[in-house]
Amino acid sequence: MYTQFTTILLFLIIGACMVPLILLVGRYLRPANPDPKKLSTYECGELPKGNSWVQFNLRFYVIAILFLIFDVEIAFMFPVAVTFRQWVTSSQAKGVLIFSEIILFIAILLIGFVYAWTKGDFEWIKGLQKKQIDPRFRGDDLK
């Protein structure tokens, strides 16, 4: 029972076990003498202070939100896009109909996009400039 997906599946499986395979091969060729200094995380040469703190504000999250919403939108658009050519070539009226449907769909979501844009969610460092540097950023813990 062969479908195109079997190759995909096989590809995935092979890909998945390729990396461990390579590493295994490497393991036997490579020297392995762990040294605490070597094993410490790399801090541009300095001694690593504390573990990797990072406390982001939520702008990464906003980006992820936008991505997900538009990703879903696009996922929804694909089937419509696929049938677009067929409708358009079939008749002018149907073409206009599908065009208007797509336009409506996109327009509604564009409202959200415009909102995000005007509200300044795209500026990445807005937070940094305007807000005085967050104490934790100031790096006073590094003294």
Next chain:
Amino acid sequence: MTSLPEFLKELFESWPLLGILPVWFYSIVAIFGLLFLFLFPFAGVAVYVERKIAGDIQARIGPNVVGPYGILQWIADALKLLLKEDIIPTNADKKLFILSPMLIFISGACAYAVIPFADNVILANLNIGIFYLLAITSMVTLGLILGGWASNNKWSLLGGLRAAAQVVSYEIPVALSILTVVLVTGTLDMAQIVKMQGPFYWNIFHNPFLFISACIYYIAALAEANRTPFDIPEADSELVSGYNTEYSGMRFAIFFLIEYAECFIICAVATTLFLGGWHLPFFDLSSLTLGLRIPLQIMVFMTKSILLLLTMMWIRWTLPRYRVDQLMKLCWEVFVPFSFACLIGTAFWMVLFKGKGIPELILGLFVS
């Protein structure tokens, strides 16, 4: 329009021993062939070529020590990486440390399954080809985040998250441009798309909007692969080498390899979607015999994508790096709106001209 394994099966059907082999055997052979014969050597060569071009651009000589003109440099690098000690930081999360390269490798490699090198030479002729590619590439973000997180290094985590944010946000323009192409072609099947582009009905010339979205696609894809102007995560000066700071040895090699694989995928997809895949403008290759047609088509396809790749490399060593907020602003305030505009434009164009592109219209003028 069968896929490569079926094509091979037909070829070797008559052979005595190979006849009984099931199709998926051929697919395994094809996969291994693709990986080892094409992917890994190509990556190495690409590294060499890139360093040569970089040197040339910076008026210096690239690697020329190993083998004539340094051609074997990449083999030396590969061996070095192979033999180099593999360090896992102490308080790093061991399991995740290993998992993240796997994820990235899978997402990078599996994309090749749907790229139509030639008429029947496509590993998996899915009828949702391009959509599958989009889905798989979206897995890269996962690997980036995990990589950054697992190495328990402040900078690598920051780099990882930033890389993820970048990849994520640039995926929207890429997806939108792909959507516009699908709008025009009407199918998701890559082979079908290429076939529809005929000798010179290339999509890029289909309508001006599509041309813009092709450019958007090319640049956004660059950013998605963290190449040159957008390689903030590994920006040496700031975050050492981003999420793969802690990786060394073979794991680092994998990261490196996947980077070049993704670059090639970008070029390949660009050629299939916009530049007419394995079509030569004026020569109809399909009429040739099998033995000649396939290699020619593959050659045509490879020249187009390698040309794109070279431009990529060229861009890398000429343009200065974007600041992070400029990067984001560029994506969200330029690419996304323009790609939406192109989408709507092409739709409008399609409605207007009932799906015919400029080449067809011009041809129509003459023919009638």
Next chain:
Amino acid sequence: MTSYDSLFYVFAAVTIIPAIVTVFHPNILYAALSLFGSFFGVAGIYVLLGADFIAATQVLIYVGGILVLILFAVMLSKNIYGMTFQDEKKKKILPTLFGILLLGFLIKLITTVHWNTTLSEEGPLPTTAALGNLLLTEYLLPFELASVLLLAALIGAIILARSK
């Protein structure tokens, strides 16, 4: 035992086992990653059921979008100092008991009910085009409403997530 059935059981295992890990693993990060595994299993099930587009969308949205979001949330919400996510000390006996009970009943229900299945063997159809047509004709209103829902979610989330 055709390859189809064996594949089904493989994919079933691929969904169930990571799901169990997601539910019971103390470390929230491993739970999130095992969720990735179960999403892939579900995609496989979709492929088996002939819904290739849905499988691709599943991968695209769930793995590429939602899981990324969850990971972002996990990272942002955890005081990274701790790095450890060993925080699950809640006893899970009662819920599992009830769950198993419910499961038992559901399975009994499923097995007893006679589903008049019309098994059509004509392999996977090209779904995307058909889906597109259906979406535009029969299910147009939900299609448009989906955009409204997304808009609402977008604006709501942005307002909530705004960092000030």
Next chain:
Amino acid sequence: MLDPFIVKLFPTLDPMLVIISAILFSPLVGFVIQFFMGEKLFRKGDWVSLGAIFISWVLTLFLFSDFVHSQNAHFKWVMSWPWIALPSFSLGMGILLDSTTILMLLVITTVSFLVHLYSTGYMQGDPRYSRFFAYLSFFSFSMIGLVLSDNLFALYVFWELVGLSSYLLIGFWFEKPSAANASKKAFIVTRVGDVGMFIGILIIFFQTNGLLKFEDIFSFLSKSSFNGEFLGLSLLTLAGLCIFMGAVGKSAQFPLHIWLPDAMEGPTPVSALIHAATMVAAGVYLVTRMFPFFTPEALTCIAYVGAFTAIFSATMALTHNDIKKVLAYSTVSQLGYMMMGLGVGATIAGFFHLVTHAAFKACLFLCSGSVIHALHTQDLREMGGLRKKMPITFVTMLIATLAISGVPLFSGFVSKDMILGGTLSFVSNHPNHFLIPIFGFSAAALTAFYMFRLIFMTFFGTARDSKKFEHAHESPFNMTLPLIILSLSSFAIVFTPLHFWIEQEEIPENIHHLATVLSLFVAGSGILLSYLMYMKKVLNPDTLAQRFKYIYNTLIHLYWIDELYEWAILNNVVRLNNLLAHFDNRVIDQVMVDGWAPVTIQTSRGSGNFDNRVIDELLVDGTGQMVGASGKQTVKIQTGKVQQYILVGLGSVCVLLILLTLIL
């Protein structure tokens, strides 16, 4: 005579009715005006009641003149109209007018008018001057009503009113405790008699099942008699005796005579009007009115009571030095005389004695009133030699005394002679009752003796109290005029027009002559004896008193009857009262009433506790706490943990499923 005028005035009504109602109601009107507006009127309104009684007096004179002119002894006028008309019982109210009524009316109105006139002088300056006149007119109204009523019930009503007015008048100076006590004593003693009378009325009422009118009773008796008997006496006699009890109470006969001497506490005009002429006569009038009703045994009993009262009170009058007390006792004895007369069957004689007695006894009382008014003392021992000082009073008193002691040519002699004749004729018929004439004659002798004792002590001899003597002066004209009128009426010839009424009873000639001879002898001896003792002081009364000390003491203390009553009744009654009071106090108050207090306290405390502990704590607070506690418990359910909610939801779903599976 007045008929034409009256017909013109009130054409519709019967002229006789108009006259009688005028006679009856004018004193009432007088009383009402006097009582309510008396203070504010000119001269405090005495002219109002005087005028009212004058009207009824004049109208009575007209009636009397008609009666005399008609020469008809058996004159009778009846008018009655239904008052209570119940299916089971009907009572008519009406007016009965016959010879006795007219005579009584005459006596009442004349004496009342004269007393009114007299008291305008006597009561001068009294703070409650107008009220006195109000009471007087009220008394006259009730007396006239009594006389006019034609049935026992109306009679009994007026009988009570008369008792009330006597109480009011006796106790007129209520500041004096003795006056108050006297009025109470009078009222209670007469009430005792009234109770007896009431019992009699009830017996009649029930035996004759509802007949109260006199004619009806007499007609019923003629047909059938009362049946049944009680204590050996037939019911009829018993009823009679009970009725007589009322007469005894009112006319102060033997057992119930004690209140009359004390009644002297009232002002003298009152004594004159009520205790000499009218009210005390009511008893006699009752007996005469009900005469056919009494059985022979009852009559003899009445005769005995009358006779004994006469001799008994006569002896008491001998020793007293208070002028009004002596007169009081003489009244009692004279009433005894009348009762004796009636008892022996001489109704006309008895009734006539009443009329004459009313006249001269009123005169005596008024004279004593003017003497008291002049000397401001009632004690004979402080008087003497007043004949020059107060000539008119002296002359009128002398005439009245002569009348009362039965000296010929005076009214007293005529009536007393008839009574004594009656008694003799009765004894001749019933020789076993020989005691009655003896009592009669001895009483007559004693009467003569103490009356002249009185005259001699006050008017003759020398003034014993010089200071009072100088002060003495003759009473003013409005007081002496009634004296003169009354003294004139004491003469026999005044009553000659009534001869047709007097000769109704025929007494055998020889008995009549014996009676007159004996009465003359007796009167003369009495006067002679008192002349000797008090004028000539041949026999010193004090030495006699010393020798017959015991007799003297008993007389002075009125045979200790008051003490007897006191001891027999009052003490017992008081002791009974004390006992009852004690019982009431200890048993009822302490046990029953106060006893309840602790019970209620206990119960209230108990219910309080119960209420407090059970209801408040248990129910009210209890519910409150219970609600609070349950609230606290239920709050626990709402922990806010979302997962618990879902868990509970899931658990319940499972339970439901299990149940379903078990059931299906």
Next chain:
Amino acid sequence: MTVELHHYLILSSILFVLGIIGIISRKNSIGILMGIELVMNACGINFVAFSKYIASDFSGQIFALFIFVIAAAEVVVALAIVLRIYQNKATIDIEEVKDLKC
């Protein structure tokens, strides 16, 4: 034995129950969201299975698509809320988040 509809239903119900257990027993609110995702997937499988085995048309798949939309919207908003809670109360432990005012 050939894979019938009820196999898929059993699979989805197992996934569903696991999702519910995840929702109930997870202390970390993001764990709960993962539970919710599992439940969503279970429904998806059901829809697609029914459309293949019973109606053999694509309505089931359409609904699966809509489930993706809903799931995406839900996760976005839920995580925004969770992060907001985290910022206010520095914890995403569902047990601490139980009073009305966060």
